Each structure stands twice: as structure tokens, then as C-alpha cells.
Amino acid sequence: xxxxxxxxxxxxxxxxxxxxxxxxxxxxxxxxxxxxxxxxxxxxxxxxxxxxxxxxxxxxxxxxxxxxxxxxxxxxxxxxxxxxxxxxxxxxxxxxxxxxxxxxxxxxxxxxxxxxxxxx
Amino acid sequence: xxxxxxxxxxxxxxxxxxxxxxxxxxxxxxxxxxxxxxxxxxxxxxxxxxxxxxxxxxxxxxxxxxxxxxxxxxxxxxxxxxxxxxxxxxxxxxxxxxxxxxxxxxxxxxx
Numbered sequence: 001x002x003x004x005x006x007x008x009x010x011x012x013x014x015x016x017x018x019x020x021x022x023x024x025x026x027x028x029x030x031x032x033x034x035x036x037x038x039x040x041x042x043x044x045x046x047x048x049x050x051x052x053x054x055x056x057x058x059x060x061x062x063x064x065x066x067x068x069x070x071x072x073x074x075x076x077x078x079x080x081x082x083x084x085x086x087x088x089x090x091x092x093x094x095x096x097x098x099x100x101x102x103x104x105x106x107x108x109x110x111x112x113x114x115x116x117x118x119x120x
Numbered sequence: 121x122x123x124x125x126x127x128x129x130x131x132x133x134x135x136x137x138x139x140x141x142x143x144x145x146x147x148x149x150x151x152x153x154x155x156x157x158x159x160x161x162x163x164x165x166x167x168x169x170x171x172x173x174x175x176x177x178x179x180x181x182x183x184x185x186x187x188x189x190x191x192x193x194x195x196x197x198x199x200x201x202x203x204x205x206x207x208x209x210x211x212x213x214x215x216x217x218x219x220x221x222x223x224x225x226x227x228x229x230x231x
Contacts, residue, residue, distance in 0.1 A: 035220075037166075044122070044225040045158070045166065045209050061219055095165055105213050105220040106156045106171040113165055 002026035002109050004096050009114030016086050016118070022079040022096030022111055030054065030074040033099040035107060036081050038092035038116075048094070049081060064090075086118045123148060123214050124223035131229040132200045140195045140226045142210030148221065150191035153213040157186055157195045160207040160225075169208070170195060197228070205230045 008020040022034070035050040049070040051058045058070050069082040079096050093115050097107035125143040132138040142155065149155055157170040168177055170186035173193065183198045193212075197204055210223040 045222040110165040
């Protein structure tokens with residue numbers, strides 16, 4: 001079964017750091033680009049960051065550029081995002097999502113999400 | 121303010137047809153980039169509903185269909201059912217932002 005499982009969320013103070021992980025199973029992880037998408041409480045979806053299958057290319061939204069770093073370990077089938085200098089507005093459910101192999105930006109598999117709360 | 125504009129809400133009675141529109145611009149939908157649609161049931165992760173403008177993943181009923189024209193796209197749902205009550209999001213790529221973008225989402229209420 002194709003599955004994504006996020007972990008690492010929690011409560012962090014403003015200015016703090018957190019690293020989220022996304023464990024993948026059921027597909028050839030290294031063959032697909034992966035992404036992080038977040039959803040603030042009661043709000044819509046916001047694309048955060050993406051990384052190519054081999055990890056050589058990464059992309060960020062302006063809202064997190066310079067503060068978040070996406071990475072992947074294909075030997076462990078795991079996607080990461082290191083989040084630094086966290087702000088209250090980063091409070092959200094963070095989903096990892098797999099890109100469809102044929103249609104860029106179509107996210108065909110999603111994890112269940114992990115909640116990040118930035119508050120003092 | 122989302123780059124892709126969707127109505128905040130739509131509603132319909134069981135069995136009816138509803139259409140959700142997603143309006144973009146010349147830097148995204150109008151530039152020829154594909155539109156994808158997601159369904160998010162309450163308390164769950166989003167699910168890919170339509171990809172590449174009008175393709176359904178395996179398991180998605182043919183009651184759901186997508187189309188695209190000029191700078192907009194639409195998602196049509198026919199034979200509305202209670203379990204269709206959810207939030208729906210369109211998505212495309214924007215060349216001026218150089219990132220993927222989502223619409224603001226539309227809440228479908230089945231009356």
C-alpha cells in the first residue's frame with residue numbers, strides 16, 4: 001500500500017526550530033518529486049516547498065524561503081523539512097505529498113498531516 | 121488573496137449538479153498549465169480528484185469531471201450525494217511566481 005506518514009510536529013516558541021519527517025512506503029521513493037503543503041487552522045491549502053526525486057533541486061514559497069530547508073534521504077525513503085525562525089503564522093497542519101509521475105504539481109498521495117503550533 | 125479564485129461556497133440538493141469555478145490569469149491557467157482538483161473531507165487530508173484538467177484517478181466516480189478554458193477551469197459534480205460534502209481546491213502552476221498555487225477553496229454543502 002502506498003503510504004506517507006508525517007511526524008515531528010508539536011508546540012514550539014516563536015523563533016524556535018522544528019524538523020518534520022515524512023516516511024514513505026509502497027512506491028519507489030527516489031523516482032518522485034515530493035512536496036510539503038500546509039493548512040492553517042480554518043484556512044485553505046498553501047504549497048510550502050518541493051524537492052526533485054534525486055534531491056538536487058528544491059523550491060520554496062516566498063513565505064518560508066530562507067527559513068525552511070527541504071531535504072530527502074532516498075536510502076531511508078524519508079522526506080524532511082527543517083523549519084527555523086518559526087513565526088505564529090507558520091502554525092498549521094503540514095502535509096507531505098507525492099507528485100504524480102506524469103503531471104507536475106499533481107499530488108496523488110498525501111500523508112495524514114502533522115500539526116505545528118508556534119506560540120509562547 | 122489566492123492567485124486562483126474560487127467561490128467560498130456552493131450548495132445543491134441531492135441528485136442535482138453543481139459546478140465549481142476556478143479563475144486564474146495569463147501566468148497560470150491561461151499560460152496553458154494543467155489544473156488539478158482536490159477534495160478534502162472534514163478532518164481528513166486532501167485527495168486528488170481530477171488531474172491534468174479532466175482526468176480522474178482510479179476509484180474516483182465519473183460523477184466528477186473537470187474542464188478548462190482560457191484562464192479558468194471548472195469542476196462539475198453530477199448526481200450530488202451527501203458524502204460529497206467537502207472542501208474542493210483547484211491547483212495549477214504560476215510562471216510569474218515560479219511555484220505551484222492553490223485556489224482558496226470552495227465548501228460544498230449538500231442540502
